[in-house]
Amino acid sequence: MHIHFISPAAEENAKIPSLSLMILAALTPSYIKTTYQDDLINPINLKEIKKDVDMVAITVSTKTAYRAYRIAEAYREKGVKVVMGGIHPTALPYEALEYADSVVIGEAEKIWPKLIKDFENGRLSPMYRQNEFIDCSLIPFAKRTLCYNYHYPPIAPIQITRGCPHLCEFCSVRTFFGGKYRKRPIDAVIDEIASISRPVIMIHDDNIIGDEGYAKEFLSKMIPLKKRWVGQASLKGLNKKGIVKLLKKSGCIGLLIGFESISEKNIKQSKKFQNNPAKYMEVIDMLHKAGIMIWASFIYGLDYDDETIFEKTVEFAIKARFLSAVFAILTPYPKTPIYERLKKEGRLIDEKWWLKEDQEKRAPHFIPKNISREKLREGWQWSWKKFYSVSSIIRRFHYN
Structure with missing residues:
Protein backbone atom coordinates (compact mmCIF):
# COMPACT_ATOMS: atom_id res chain seq x y z
CA MET A 1 0.00 0.00 0.00
CA GLN A 130 -13.08 14.41 15.77
CA ASN A 131 -15.72 15.95 18.00
CA GLU A 132 -13.53 16.64 21.02
CA PHE A 133 -10.13 18.29 21.04
CA ILE A 134 -7.44 15.69 21.58
CA ASP A 135 -5.04 15.25 24.47
CA CYS A 136 -1.82 16.73 23.11
CA SER A 137 0.22 13.91 24.63
CA LEU A 138 -1.06 11.89 21.64
CA ILE A 139 0.94 14.03 19.21
CA PRO A 140 3.92 11.90 18.08
CA PHE A 141 7.37 13.00 17.00
CA ALA A 142 7.04 14.17 13.41
CA LYS A 143 8.44 11.82 10.76
CA ARG A 144 10.94 14.31 9.35
CA THR A 145 12.46 11.79 6.95
CA LEU A 146 9.25 12.14 4.90
CA CYS A 147 10.55 15.44 3.51
CA TYR A 148 14.27 14.73 3.28
CA ASN A 149 14.28 14.81 -0.52
CA TYR A 150 13.44 18.55 -0.45
CA HIS A 151 16.06 21.23 0.04
CA TYR A 152 14.17 23.36 2.53
CA PRO A 153 15.77 26.20 4.49
CA PRO A 154 17.59 24.82 7.58
CA ILE A 155 14.53 25.25 9.82
CA ALA A 156 12.57 22.47 11.53
CA PRO A 157 8.91 23.07 12.51
CA ILE A 158 7.44 21.72 15.73
CA GLN A 159 4.26 22.39 17.70
CA ILE A 160 4.10 22.20 21.48
CA THR A 161 0.70 23.74 22.31
CA ARG A 162 -2.62 24.12 20.53
CA GLY A 163 -5.59 26.42 21.00
CA CYS A 164 -6.08 30.08 21.82
CA PRO A 165 -8.43 31.75 24.32
CA HIS A 166 -8.41 35.12 22.56
CA LEU A 167 -11.39 36.31 20.56
CA CYS A 168 -9.77 38.07 17.58
CA GLU A 169 -12.54 38.64 15.05
CA PHE A 170 -10.45 37.81 11.99
CA CYS A 171 -8.69 34.68 13.28
CA SER A 172 -9.53 31.06 12.43
CA VAL A 173 -7.38 29.36 15.09
CA ARG A 174 -10.28 28.80 17.51
CA THR A 175 -12.27 27.12 14.72
CA PHE A 176 -9.71 24.36 14.40
CA PHE A 177 -7.87 24.18 17.74
CA GLY A 178 -10.39 25.55 20.23
CA GLY A 179 -10.35 28.26 22.85
CA LYS A 180 -8.18 26.64 25.52
CA TYR A 181 -4.44 26.07 25.60
CA ARG A 182 -3.64 22.37 25.32
CA LYS A 183 -0.07 21.37 25.95
CA ARG A 184 2.24 18.51 25.04
CA PRO A 185 4.26 17.00 27.88
CA ILE A 186 7.35 19.18 28.19
CA ASP A 187 9.83 16.30 28.47
CA ALA A 188 8.47 14.79 25.23
CA VAL A 189 8.85 18.15 23.47
CA ILE A 190 12.41 18.56 24.73
CA ASP A 191 13.28 15.03 23.56
CA GLU A 192 11.90 15.75 20.09
CA ILE A 193 13.75 19.06 19.81
CA ALA A 194 16.98 17.40 21.00
CA SER A 195 16.60 14.83 18.20
CA ILE A 196 16.38 17.48 15.47
CA SER A 197 19.61 18.16 13.58
CA ARG A 198 18.48 21.36 11.84
CA PRO A 199 20.23 24.47 13.21
CA VAL A 200 17.02 26.45 13.81
CA ILE A 201 13.73 25.28 15.34
CA MET A 202 10.46 26.93 14.30
CA ILE A 203 7.82 26.63 17.00
CA HIS A 204 4.45 26.65 15.23
CA ASP A 205 2.34 27.61 18.24
CA ASP A 206 0.13 30.66 17.88
CA ASN A 207 1.44 31.97 21.21
CA ILE A 208 4.49 30.36 22.74
CA ILE A 209 3.93 32.16 26.06
CA GLY A 210 0.15 31.71 26.27
CA ASP A 211 0.39 29.63 29.44
CA GLU A 212 3.01 31.43 31.53
CA GLY A 213 3.79 28.57 33.91
CA TYR A 214 4.15 26.03 31.11
CA ALA A 215 6.20 28.49 29.03
CA LYS A 216 8.67 29.18 31.83
CA GLU A 217 9.24 25.49 32.47
CA PHE A 218 9.66 24.77 28.77
CA LEU A 219 12.04 27.69 28.21
CA SER A 220 14.12 26.71 31.24
CA LYS A 221 14.50 23.17 29.91
CA MET A 222 15.49 24.54 26.49
CA ILE A 223 18.57 26.30 27.88
CA PRO A 224 20.83 23.20 28.15
CA LEU A 225 20.00 22.20 24.55
CA LYS A 226 21.64 25.37 23.23
CA LYS A 227 19.27 25.39 20.27
CA ARG A 228 18.34 28.50 18.32
CA TRP A 229 14.64 28.92 17.72
CA VAL A 230 11.97 31.25 16.37
CA GLY A 231 8.30 31.37 17.19
CA GLN A 232 5.17 33.45 17.57
CA ALA A 233 4.06 35.32 20.67
CA SER A 234 1.27 37.59 21.77
CA LEU A 235 2.10 41.05 23.07
CA LYS A 236 0.29 40.14 26.27
CA GLY A 237 2.92 38.53 28.45
CA LEU A 238 5.92 40.00 26.66
CA ASN A 239 5.72 43.10 28.84
CA LYS A 240 7.38 41.17 31.66
CA LYS A 241 11.17 41.46 31.84
CA GLY A 242 11.52 38.01 33.34
CA ILE A 243 9.88 36.26 30.41
CA VAL A 244 11.89 38.20 27.83
CA LYS A 245 15.18 37.33 29.55
CA LEU A 246 14.15 33.68 29.71
CA LEU A 247 13.21 33.71 26.02
CA LYS A 248 16.71 34.92 25.20
CA LYS A 249 18.44 32.40 27.46
CA SER A 250 16.43 29.56 25.93
CA GLY A 251 17.80 30.32 22.46
CA CYS A 252 15.04 32.50 21.00
CA ILE A 253 16.44 34.61 18.18
CA GLY A 254 13.22 36.01 16.73
CA LEU A 255 9.48 36.31 17.25
CA LEU A 256 6.56 36.89 14.91
CA ILE A 257 4.18 39.29 16.63
CA GLY A 258 0.73 40.26 15.42
CA PHE A 259 0.51 43.99 16.02
CA GLU A 260 -2.30 44.04 13.42
CA SER A 261 -3.04 47.77 13.72
CA ILE A 262 -1.69 50.95 15.26
CA SER A 263 -5.27 52.14 15.71
CA GLU A 264 -6.76 51.56 19.14
CA LYS A 265 -10.26 51.69 17.64
CA ASN A 266 -9.39 48.89 15.19
CA ILE A 267 -7.89 46.79 17.97
CA LYS A 268 -10.99 47.13 20.13
CA GLN A 269 -13.44 46.45 17.31
CA SER A 270 -11.43 43.38 16.24
CA LYS A 271 -11.57 42.14 19.83
CA LYS A 272 -7.81 41.76 19.98
CA PHE A 273 -7.92 42.86 23.60
CA GLN A 274 -4.45 41.49 24.33
CA ASN A 275 -2.95 44.32 22.24
CA ASN A 276 -2.48 47.86 23.52
CA PRO A 277 -1.05 50.25 20.89
CA ALA A 278 0.00 52.68 23.61
CA LYS A 279 2.42 50.06 24.97
CA TYR A 280 3.76 48.67 21.70
CA MET A 281 7.10 50.50 21.98
CA GLU A 282 7.62 49.37 25.56
CA VAL A 283 7.56 45.72 24.49
CA ILE A 284 9.54 46.40 21.31
CA ASP A 285 12.34 48.10 23.29
CA MET A 286 12.53 45.18 25.72
CA LEU A 287 12.93 42.68 22.88
CA HIS A 288 15.53 44.83 21.12
CA LYS A 289 17.56 45.13 24.32
CA ALA A 290 17.43 41.36 24.72
CA GLY A 291 18.68 40.88 21.16
CA ILE A 292 15.49 39.19 19.93
CA MET A 293 14.52 40.05 16.36
CA ILE A 294 10.94 41.04 15.60
CA TRP A 295 8.89 40.04 12.58
CA ALA A 296 5.79 42.23 12.74
CA SER A 297 2.46 41.63 11.04
CA PHE A 298 -0.18 44.22 10.20
CA ILE A 299 -3.68 43.99 8.73
CA TYR A 300 -5.18 46.62 6.43
CA GLY A 301 -8.88 47.03 5.73
CA LEU A 302 -10.21 47.11 9.28
CA ASP A 303 -13.20 49.37 9.73
CA TYR A 304 -11.35 52.40 11.09
CA ASP A 305 -8.67 52.36 8.38
CA ASP A 306 -8.66 55.25 5.93
CA GLU A 307 -6.12 56.47 3.37
CA THR A 308 -3.77 57.73 6.09
CA ILE A 309 -3.24 54.32 7.69
CA PHE A 310 -0.53 53.14 5.30
CA GLU A 311 2.00 55.93 5.86
CA LYS A 312 1.37 55.90 9.61
CA THR A 313 1.85 52.14 9.84
CA VAL A 314 5.04 52.03 7.75
CA GLU A 315 6.52 54.97 9.65
CA PHE A 316 5.80 53.16 12.91
CA ALA A 317 7.39 49.96 11.57
CA ILE A 318 10.54 51.83 10.52
CA LYS A 319 10.89 53.67 13.83
CA ALA A 320 10.31 50.38 15.66
CA ARG A 321 13.34 48.97 13.78
CA PHE A 322 11.59 45.77 12.79
CA LEU A 323 13.82 43.30 11.01
CA SER A 324 10.85 42.30 8.87
CA ALA A 325 7.23 43.28 8.49
CA VAL A 326 4.25 41.65 6.81
CA PHE A 327 1.43 43.81 5.51
CA ALA A 328 -1.77 41.91 4.73
CA ILE A 329 -5.19 42.82 3.45
CA LEU A 330 -7.91 41.62 5.81
CA THR A 331 -9.04 38.16 4.72
CA PRO A 332 -12.56 37.01 5.69
CA TYR A 333 -11.93 33.33 6.34
CA PRO A 334 -15.05 31.12 6.45
CA LYS A 335 -16.66 30.54 9.86
CA THR A 336 -14.71 33.39 11.48
CA PRO A 337 -16.61 36.19 13.25
CA ILE A 338 -15.41 38.76 10.70
CA TYR A 339 -16.73 36.62 7.83
CA GLU A 340 -20.14 36.32 9.46
CA ARG A 341 -20.29 40.04 10.28
CA LEU A 342 -19.31 41.17 6.77
CA LYS A 343 -21.82 38.73 5.30
CA LYS A 344 -24.57 40.06 7.56
CA GLU A 345 -23.67 43.66 6.60
CA GLY A 346 -23.77 42.79 2.89
CA ARG A 347 -20.10 43.67 2.45
CA LEU A 348 -18.77 40.38 1.09
CA ILE A 349 -18.12 40.65 -2.64
CA ASP A 350 -17.83 36.91 -3.15
CA GLU A 351 -18.94 34.57 -0.37
CA LYS A 352 -16.72 31.81 -1.76
CA TRP A 353 -13.69 33.81 -2.88
CA TRP A 354 -11.35 30.85 -2.23
CA LEU A 355 -12.83 28.96 -5.19
CA LYS A 356 -11.25 31.44 -7.64
CA GLU A 357 -7.83 30.78 -9.12
CA ASP A 358 -6.70 34.40 -8.98
CA GLN A 359 -7.93 35.07 -5.45
CA GLU A 360 -4.91 37.20 -4.51
CA LYS A 361 -5.46 39.53 -7.46
CA ARG A 362 -9.13 39.85 -6.52
CA ALA A 363 -8.45 40.95 -2.93
CA PRO A 364 -9.91 42.57 -0.96
CA HIS A 365 -12.89 40.24 -0.99
CA PHE A 366 -15.10 42.70 0.85
CA ILE A 367 -16.16 46.34 0.77
CA PRO A 368 -14.03 48.40 3.21
CA LYS A 369 -15.83 50.90 5.41
CA ASN A 370 -13.72 54.06 5.13
CA ILE A 371 -11.61 53.52 2.03
CA SER A 372 -12.21 52.23 -1.49
CA ARG A 373 -11.08 48.77 -2.50
CA GLU A 374 -8.73 50.32 -5.05
CA LYS A 375 -7.09 52.63 -2.51
CA LEU A 376 -6.79 49.77 -0.03
CA ARG A 377 -4.95 47.64 -2.54
CA GLU A 378 -2.73 50.54 -3.66
CA GLY A 379 -1.80 51.38 -0.05
CA TRP A 380 -1.06 47.75 0.71
CA GLN A 381 1.31 47.47 -2.26
CA TRP A 382 2.94 50.81 -1.39
CA SER A 383 3.60 49.63 2.17
CA TRP A 384 5.64 46.64 0.99
CA LYS A 385 7.69 48.76 -1.40
CA LYS A 386 8.27 51.53 1.13
CA PHE A 387 9.23 49.33 4.08
CA TYR A 388 11.70 47.28 2.05
CA SER A 389 13.12 50.26 0.15
CA VAL A 390 16.79 51.19 0.48
CA SER A 391 15.91 54.36 2.40
CA SER A 392 13.85 52.36 4.90
CA ILE A 393 16.60 49.78 5.41
CA ILE A 394 19.13 52.56 6.05
CA ARG A 395 16.83 54.24 8.58
CA ARG A 396 16.18 50.98 10.42
CA PHE A 397 19.88 50.15 10.62
CA HIS A 398 20.60 53.73 11.70
CA TYR A 399 18.12 53.41 14.57
CA ASN A 400 19.74 50.13 15.55
Missing part, protein backbone atom coordinates in the same frame (compact mmCIF):
# COMPACT_ATOMS: atom_id res chain seq x y z
CA HIS A 2 1.22 3.48 -0.89
CA ILE A 3 -0.01 6.79 0.60
CA HIS A 4 1.12 9.99 -1.10
CA PHE A 5 0.99 13.12 1.08
CA ILE A 6 0.53 16.45 -0.70
CA SER A 7 0.97 20.03 0.45
CA PRO A 8 -0.75 22.23 -2.21
CA ALA A 9 0.83 25.48 -3.34
CA ALA A 10 -0.49 28.96 -2.70
CA GLU A 11 1.07 32.31 -3.53
CA GLU A 12 1.81 33.03 0.12
CA ASN A 13 3.19 29.60 1.07
CA ALA A 14 6.49 29.55 2.88
CA LYS A 15 9.09 26.99 1.89
CA ILE A 16 8.95 24.84 4.99
CA PRO A 17 7.84 21.20 5.29
CA SER A 18 4.26 20.45 6.28
CA LEU A 19 4.26 19.60 9.98
CA SER A 20 0.74 18.16 9.88
CA LEU A 21 1.66 15.72 7.12
CA MET A 22 4.86 14.67 8.91
CA ILE A 23 2.75 13.91 11.99
CA LEU A 24 0.31 11.82 9.94
CA ALA A 25 3.25 9.96 8.38
CA ALA A 26 4.48 9.16 11.89
CA LEU A 27 1.08 7.65 12.68
CA THR A 28 1.08 5.54 9.50
CA PRO A 29 2.07 1.85 9.96
CA SER A 30 5.63 1.14 8.82
CA TYR A 31 4.53 -1.48 6.28
CA ILE A 32 2.80 1.26 4.26
CA LYS A 33 4.93 3.20 1.79
CA THR A 34 4.71 6.96 2.33
CA THR A 35 5.85 9.70 -0.05
CA TYR A 36 5.50 13.47 -0.01
CA GLN A 37 5.16 16.25 -2.53
CA ASP A 38 5.42 19.97 -1.88
CA ASP A 39 3.45 21.48 -4.75
CA LEU A 40 5.16 24.85 -4.26
CA ILE A 41 8.68 23.50 -4.79
CA ASN A 42 7.84 20.56 -7.04
CA PRO A 43 4.63 21.57 -8.87
CA ILE A 44 2.21 18.79 -9.68
CA ASN A 45 1.51 18.48 -13.39
CA LEU A 46 -2.19 17.68 -13.42
CA LYS A 47 -1.96 16.26 -16.96
CA GLU A 48 0.72 13.73 -16.04
CA ILE A 49 -0.81 12.15 -12.94
CA LYS A 50 -0.71 8.36 -12.94
CA LYS A 51 -2.41 5.75 -10.80
CA ASP A 52 0.83 4.77 -9.07
CA VAL A 53 -0.40 5.34 -5.48
CA ASP A 54 -3.33 3.91 -3.54
CA MET A 55 -4.33 7.00 -1.62
CA VAL A 56 -3.58 10.72 -1.71
CA ALA A 57 -3.79 12.69 1.54
CA ILE A 58 -4.01 16.47 1.05
CA THR A 59 -3.76 19.10 3.77
CA VAL A 60 -5.96 22.07 2.88
CA SER A 61 -6.04 25.66 4.10
CA THR A 62 -8.51 28.20 2.74
CA LYS A 63 -5.90 29.83 0.53
CA THR A 64 -4.79 26.48 -0.91
CA ALA A 65 -8.33 25.17 -1.42
CA TYR A 66 -8.59 26.04 -5.11
CA ARG A 67 -5.32 24.28 -5.95
CA ALA A 68 -6.10 21.36 -3.62
CA TYR A 69 -9.44 20.77 -5.33
CA ARG A 70 -7.82 20.72 -8.78
CA ILE A 71 -5.20 18.21 -7.58
CA ALA A 72 -7.90 16.06 -6.02
CA GLU A 73 -9.99 16.06 -9.20
CA ALA A 74 -6.99 14.96 -11.27
CA TYR A 75 -6.19 12.03 -8.96
CA ARG A 76 -9.80 10.91 -8.69
CA GLU A 77 -10.07 10.86 -12.48
CA LYS A 78 -7.31 8.24 -12.39
CA GLY A 79 -9.15 6.20 -9.78
CA VAL A 80 -7.00 7.18 -6.81
CA LYS A 81 -8.78 7.69 -3.51
CA VAL A 82 -8.40 11.20 -2.08
CA VAL A 83 -8.55 12.16 1.60
CA MET A 84 -8.63 15.81 2.67
CA GLY A 85 -8.11 17.38 6.06
CA GLY A 86 -7.00 20.62 7.64
CA ILE A 87 -8.55 23.89 8.70
CA HIS A 88 -10.60 24.49 5.53
CA PRO A 89 -12.28 21.06 5.30
CA THR A 90 -13.00 21.35 9.01
CA ALA A 91 -14.78 24.65 8.43
CA LEU A 92 -16.54 23.51 5.23
CA PRO A 93 -16.60 19.70 5.19
CA TYR A 94 -19.44 19.29 2.68
CA GLU A 95 -17.74 21.59 0.20
CA ALA A 96 -14.50 19.59 0.54
CA LEU A 97 -16.40 16.32 0.10
CA GLU A 98 -17.42 17.43 -3.39
CA TYR A 99 -13.76 16.96 -4.35
CA ALA A 100 -12.64 14.13 -2.05
CA ASP A 101 -13.60 10.55 -1.23
CA SER A 102 -13.20 11.22 2.46
CA VAL A 103 -12.85 14.31 4.67
CA VAL A 104 -11.26 14.51 8.11
CA ILE A 105 -13.01 17.07 10.30
CA GLY A 106 -10.92 18.39 13.18
CA GLU A 107 -7.63 17.08 14.49
CA ALA A 108 -6.51 13.88 12.80
CA GLU A 109 -4.24 12.14 15.31
CA LYS A 110 -6.94 9.80 16.70
CA ILE A 111 -8.80 9.47 13.39
CA TRP A 112 -5.92 8.60 11.05
CA PRO A 113 -5.22 5.00 12.21
CA LYS A 114 -8.93 4.10 11.90
CA LEU A 115 -9.16 5.73 8.49
CA ILE A 116 -6.24 3.63 7.23
CA LYS A 117 -7.81 0.42 8.53
CA ASP A 118 -11.13 1.30 6.94
CA PHE A 119 -9.40 1.98 3.62
CA GLU A 120 -7.54 -1.33 3.74
CA ASN A 121 -10.84 -3.12 4.40
CA GLY A 122 -12.57 -1.35 1.53
CA ARG A 123 -14.98 0.65 3.70
CA LEU A 124 -13.61 4.18 3.70
CA SER A 125 -16.21 6.54 5.22
CA PRO A 126 -16.99 9.87 3.54
CA MET A 127 -16.41 11.75 6.80
CA TYR A 128 -14.35 11.23 9.93
CA ARG A 129 -15.17 13.71 12.67
